[in-house]
Amino acid sequence: MAVDPTPVFWNRILEVLARRLPSQQAFDTWFQPVQPRRVSDEVIELEVPSLFFAEWIQQHYFEILNECVQLALGSAPRIQFAIRPELALVPPVVEELASAAAPAPRRADERPTVLRELALPDSGLNPRYTFSTFVVGASNHMSHAAALAVAEKPGVLYNPLVIYGGVGLGKTHLMHAIGHRIREERPEAVIYYMSAEKFMNQMIAAIQTGSTLAFREKYRRADLLLIDDVQFLATKDATQEEFFHTFNALYESQKQIVLTSDKPPREIEGLEERLVSRFNQGLVTDVKPPELETRVAILQKRAAADRFYLPGDIALLIASHVKGNVRELEGCLLRLIAYTSITKRPEPTTEMAEEILSEFVHAESLAIEPDSIVLVVATHYGITRDQLKGKRRTNSVALPRQIAMYLMRRQTTLSLSEIGRFFDRDHTTVIHACTKIERLLASDRPMRDSIERLAEDIQEGR
Ligand code: ADP
Ligand code: MG
Numbered sequence: 001m002a003v004d005p006t007p008v009f010w011n012r013i014l015e016v017l018a019r020r021l022p023s024q025q026a027f028d029t030w031f032q033p034v035q036p037r038r039v040s041d042e043v044i045e046l047e048v049p050s051l052f053f054a055e056w057i058q059q060h061y062f063e064i065l066n067e068c069v070q071l072a073l074g075s076a077p078r079i080q081f082a083i084r085p086e087l088a089l090v091p092p093v094v095e096e097l098a099s100a101a102a103p104a105p106r107r108a109d110e111r112p113t114v115l116r117e118l119a120l121p122d123s124g125l126n127p128r129y130t131f132s133t134f135v136v137g138a139s140n141h142m143s144h145a146a147a148l149a150v151a152e153k154p155g156v157l158y159n160p161l162v163i164y165g166g167v168g169l170g171k172t173h174l175m176h177a178i179g180h181r182i183r184e185e186r187p188e189a190v191i192y193y194m195s196a197e198k199f200m201n202q203m204i205a206a207i208q209t210g211s212t213l214a215f216r217e218k219y220r221r222a223d224l225l226l227i228d229d230v231q232f233l234a235t236k237d238a239t240q241e242e243f244f245h246t247f248n249a250l251y252e253s254q255k256q257i258v259l260t261s262d263k264p265p266r267e268i269e270g271l272e273e274r275l276v277s278r279f280n281q282g283l284v285t286d287v288k289p290p291e292l293e294t295r296v297a298i299l300q301k302r303a304a305a306d307r308f309y310l311p312g313d314i315a316l317l318i319a320s321h322v323k324g325n326v327r328e329l330e331g332c333l334l335r336l337i338a339y340t341s342i343t344k345r346p347e348p349t350t351e352m353a354e355e356i357l358s359e360f361v362h363a364e365s366l367a368i369e370p371d372s373i374v375l376v377v378a379t380h381y382g383i384t385r386d387q388l389k390g391k392r393r394t395n396s397v398a399l400p401r402q403i404a405m406y407l408m409r410r411q412t413t414l415s416l417s418e419i420g421r422f423f424d425r426d427h428t429t430v431i432h433a434c435t436k437i438e439r440l441l442a443s444d445r446p447m448r449d450s451i452e453r454l455a456e457d458i459q460e461g462r
Contacts, residue, residue, distance in 0.1 A: 005039065006040075010039050013068055014031065016071050016072045017064070021061070021064065023344075029338055033049055041075040043079075044077045046081055046082070051083055051409055051410055052331075054083065054438060080435050082435065124192070129175075130176070131148065131151075134170065134177055135298045137290050137291055138294070140287045143163050143174060147163070148181075154178075160282040161178075161282055162260070162279050162282060162285070163175065163258070164261045164262065164285075164286050164287075166262065167262070168324075169287040169289060170287055172228055175228060176193065176226070178224070179193055179224060182223070191223065192226065193226040194226070195229050196243075203215060216245070220246060224255065224256045225246070225255065226258045228260050229262070230265075231271075235270035244275055244278070259279065265280060289325070292319055298330075302333055309348075310333070311348070313350065314348055318332050318333070368458060370408055370412060370419075372458060380400075380450075380454055388401055388404060389423055402432075402433035402436055403437055437451070
């Protein structure tokens, strides 16, 4: 049987990196959160939480990374980045990989959370999304209480529990927290977490390989089924049908179902009435944007978890400017940690925070429409909007299309899947486009200039 060398190789690279990087903090900030997708002699694919992150590594650590890779592997593979926003900050990668490569004996007082996650790889739960890391405030306390209740008495109180609300407000976090809590109580419980999109993709794959029966049975054995972003099911009739039956099977055997969506079920256009009414049988609660105090508390908690000293006035400064979305709040903090580390200061200054905020708030205040990106890029390359969004793959349209995808990733808050949907393609195509353009940006000066000019034109609405 072929053994995937990825964890072992990556671990070796990390060891060399840890010795060569200028500081421990540089290592913790920029390499801890990286997840290796594939490491071989030809290519290294690394998953990072954001485009900013990939750019940062490319600009500041690319040489050193290449060097360490050569030292560790004795070969010079290509290094590629893929963006996976849910990686967020600092999961304990080193420990995880070390233990995956060679199980180390543990002291009794160490909390074995990471190992447990690894031992149960199927659940897909993010170890960081627990009740203890969730900050409760007026904006989310109903949903938090409902999630806790469901975790204490699954299948009994509210079934399903539906949590809805805008992007980056903690829906996925709460959903995973339920999973963790139930697992703590009942380690043998069968828990599945996945996005509605993944549910659909797996169902399609099952149909193609003639294994629908196995697919059905798998999910109907769940004690807890967590389906994220069910609005995705809108208008996907076959998937809704399958989901309806899975739902009923679980519901009838009193197994807990938890769903999230961006709107209340009733308002999801294209969601079948029978699903809407099933969803409404349970409890539907919402999460709203957090108020100032909660935003400050989230920043403080997050900083403490990263052992980063965040003075109160700076937390307040950030929290009063970044309002709509917790992910962005965390993004600001990440940058602040980075700046502090790069400038080798013992703690962040107000000036640094202001500088970060000026980029951030500026970018946020000008909401850029995906259509305007398409228009600017298409005009620049002398093709039509339809050609840009179309299927042809000749270089004269494929490159502009990839540039448009990249800029959409950079200049809007759309997720990879949403961008994919916009172009009627899937998210892996978008990742491919972004990595390709990033590589061009790093290697091709004229191309870089012209893409930066396009970005400015879009920013200024020209
Ligand atoms: P959603 O699923 O609603 O889009 P997520 O659950 O992915 O949002 O949350 C986005 C990020 O913000 C995650 O890193 C999450 O841990 C964090 N977050 C959101 N709400 C809270 C909260 N109340 N306390 C702590 N962290 C939070
Ligand atoms: Mg989510």
